[in-house]
Amino acid sequence: MITKIGQEGNVLGYEVAGKLTEQEYHDLYRELRAVIAEYGSVSVLGRLPDDSLPGMGLSAIDDRLRFAREHLTDIDRAAVVGGNRVAEWVTRASDTMTPIELRHFHAGAEQQAWDWLRRARPV
Template sequence: MMIDHNWHLGHSVLEVQPLGPLTEEDFQSLEAQVDPVISEYGRLSGLLINAEHFPGWESFVALVSHCRFVRDHHKHIRKIAVVSDHRLLGVMPRLVDHFVSAEVRPFSTGEYQRALDWLGEPG
């Protein structure tokens, strides 16, 4: 598995961290983690994408799986924080904000705790 994940704030915020090129199986594994929580609580307060080093995707199928995961889950996530100094990922929140219902914000790698605090804020 090329995505590590950790739960924060009583399973209300999921942190994901790519460890290598993302695969189709990574998104199937994430669905297995996220779907039961969404079923029980209706939604996640937040998703923290910890992408200090973004390795890309293993294949086109993996990219399609990523898009499908976003399509199927964005309505159930209130906020998304992208923590990265990668230039493209810093711009990505402004681009995807038009396509997802979650509020999306970029944070630099030095702002990890600030991002987690923002995800835990009510509202």
């Protein structure tokens, strides 16, 4: 399930838990595209409320890769808050492979994550 938890200009936050559906990804990408169209870029916070990584079907993985290819330079920063050591490792590994600044924050540091995202680019 993807639940929007906040937005300030081009900085959006979502809580992501459980298995995600293709429709949830579709709705998320539509919202992110609208913010990119309005502001020129977007920064995203993803809160993981438990110790697992969200699951997704194969079609959702394909949609995720397509969105990333299309908007790689439109995403300034992404913060992952919470999750387990695997989430932290995946975030760090992804940071080295994309032009997007990615950072993992422990669950108690969510406010720091929001502050870091807001400093990405003035809106």
